Amino acid sequence: MQIKALLLLLMFLNFFLVTGCFNSNHPQTAGEHITITDSIGRQVSIPRQITKAVVSNRYNMEIIKSIGASDKVIGVDYGIYQDQTAYGAFFFDSNQVIGKTQNELNYEKIIELNPQLLVITSNGSWQDADKKLAPFGIKTVVMDAYYTSKFADTYTLAGKIFNKEPEAAAFIDYFQTKLQYIQTALKDIPKKTVYFEYKKSGTTTVPGDYFFDMLEYAQADNIFKTAKSTEIDIEAVVQKNPDVIIKVGAAGVDPQYIPPTAAEFQKRKEALRSRPGWETVTAVKNDQILLLSQYVHGGASKLVGTMYIAKFLYPEYLPELHPELVFKDWVTKYQQLDYLPGHTYPSLSLTD
Structure with missing residues (x-):
């Protein structure tokens, strides 16, 4: 850690000596800046024309891509980088990785890339x-691209940051x-x-959690809507006897643009059905189980998931x-x- 701190200090001193001031990396006059209010209410002055940004969190990257601003991104975290197929022509190489996660950022790399701004979520090390x-x-x-109920505010913010307000407004209208x-x-x-279950057995959603509003917008009655923790005893599912089971992803599987195979989905479904006592659950008996990758x-702050549910x-x-x-619109038109x-x-057809 001392070596890293020393390197950072040396980079800072070099920057100071070369430029003579702290902000001349991106020289701007006052008229070339705008003030935006970010997702946690902070007033931030940024350049009016963003041409170089680094991004943490794949949800944020998807939003930026959906408004046509991918060409402004010069660095991403590993979570974005690892799914190369999801970004098409905007292929990021290993020299553009700015950290493992949004809580493990490589500041030396970010400074080396010399962006105008870092985009990060509130649960990252902002x-x-x-x-x-x-x-x-x-x-x-x-x-904060996670929250379904804030999608309009998030897209409006992205539009202001990247000077893509008409594109953001059109996207908002499509989903609203x-x-x-x-x-x-x-x-x-x-x-x-x-x-609702997310990846691991017994991991559900409660008020304030990232997935809660996705169910609310789909008009679902979440059986754990009054629970305090996202970790529950799966025996409680038997007691509450839901009409429907929705499961997203699987433990140990990263989000991927390439879909799971039908055999993999069937394996996940059988794992659910075979849990002790679950043969008595209405959703299992009536085969009302929906699995989503x-x-x-x-997609779109979980609005795509909302539509399926x-x-x-x-x-x-x-x-x-x-x-x-x-x-299909999400991936072809917006991604x-x-x-x-x-x-x-x-699976569903385009007309279902």
Whole structure:
């Protein structure tokens, strides 16, 4: 740690000696800056024209890509880098990796890349980053792409940061129209009870958690909506006897643009069905189990996942909602990728 601190100090001194001031890395006049309010309410002055940014967290990267600003990104964390197929023409090499995670950033690499700003989420080490990068004229902006209920604010923020406000507004309208349709169509429909599980056995969602609003927007009755912890005893699922089970991802599996095979999905489903006592659960008896890949559920701050869940719960009431088509739009129009079906089990057609 002492060696790293010394290297950082030497880089800082070199920067100071060469430039003569702390912020001339990116010389801007006052009129060339704008002030934005980031996801945690901080007022941050940033260059009006962002041409070089580094990004932590794949949800943030997906948002940036969906508004057409990928070409402004010159560095990413390992979580983004490891799924090379998800970024198409914007292929990041190992020299652009800025850290293992958003809590393990490589500040020497960030300073070497010399971006105008770092985009990070609030559960990352943004405070540490802000303190260490500010002397080099590198701004730190918190952008929380996790929360479904904040998607409009997050996309609006991204649009302001990257000067892509019309693109962000069009994206927001695309999904808000679909959310309004779900809300209107299901207004007087009794909600189905749902057990949601994320990757590991017994990991669910509760108020304040990243996945909670995805279920709320889908008009699901979360059986653990009053729980205090996301870690629950799976025997409680038997006692609460949900109508439907929704599971995202699998333990030890990273999110990938390439979908799981049907055999892998079947294996995950059988693992659920074979849990002690679960043969008595209504969702198991009626085969009301929806499996989503980790990639598909998270699109557009989990709005893509919302569409699948709502349609699975209430297909007869949502004839105009086609979640697989929404996913296709997400990957082809907003992520500039080929459409690869098969991210859900059971799978859906474009007209379902």
